[in-house]
Every structure is written in structure tokens, then in C-alpha cells.
Amino acid sequence: MGKQYNQRNTQRSKQLAQALQLAETVSEMERFLVDLCTPAELRALSERWHVAKLLDKGGLSYREINAQTGVSTTTIGRVARFLNEEPHQGYRTILDRLKES
Numbered sequence: 001m002g003k004q005y006n007q008r009n010t011q012r013s014k015q016l017a018q019a020l021q022l023a024e025t026v027s028e029m030e031r032f033l034v035d036l037c038t039p040a041e042l043r044a045l046s047e048r049w050h051v052a053k054l055l056d057k058g059g060l061s062y063r064e065i066n067a068q069t070g071v072s073t074t075t076i077g078r079v080a081r082f083l084n085e086e087p088h089q090g091y092r093t094i095l096d097r098l099k100e101s
Helices: 002-021 026-036 039-057 062-069 073-084 090-100
Strands: none
Touching: 002 026, 026 039, 039 062, 039 073, 039 090, 062 073, 073 090
8 A cells, every 4th residue: 555655645746736837816816825734834834935045055053944934844954955965956946046037
């Protein structure tokens, strides 16, 4: 069951990514995310994105980011790991595109 479950989740993740890509405006994306996520899920996603931008900017310790945002140092560490070490490079790709625009 484990392998089949992972394959289904991978397929569903790709379908979600394709759906997200179809939003043509920020407003459309916001509406889609509000429909898709609970308020807590949307808050968690927003917090992680804010932390990723702060980490990318540099100059703040995890404790300073925690004090500024209220996000746990565990979450900050996880975002930092995905930003700097993990092979996915999702945060990095989007942060770099924002800098280019």
C-alpha cells in the first residue's frame, strides 16, 4: 500500500501544481487558496513564505525572526533547510524570480 499511496500523492501533487499554475492574477490565486485551505493552513503557508523571504534577505537570527513574526524556531529551521539544503529548491526558484521581476 505504501508505494501505491505515494504514487497517488505524487500524482495529486502534480495536479494541484497544475491547477495553481492556471491562476491568471494574484486575486484569482488568493481566491483559490482561500477555497482550498483552512484559515490555519493558509496562515501557515503565508508564515513560511514570509520566513523564507526574511532568511533570504539575511541579517536576522532565528530568534530575531521568531520575535518579529511569532513563527516557531522549529518552523524557521525547516524553512531554512528547504531554502538552503534540500534538492527541491522551490523557495529558491521563486525568490530568484521575484528578484528578476
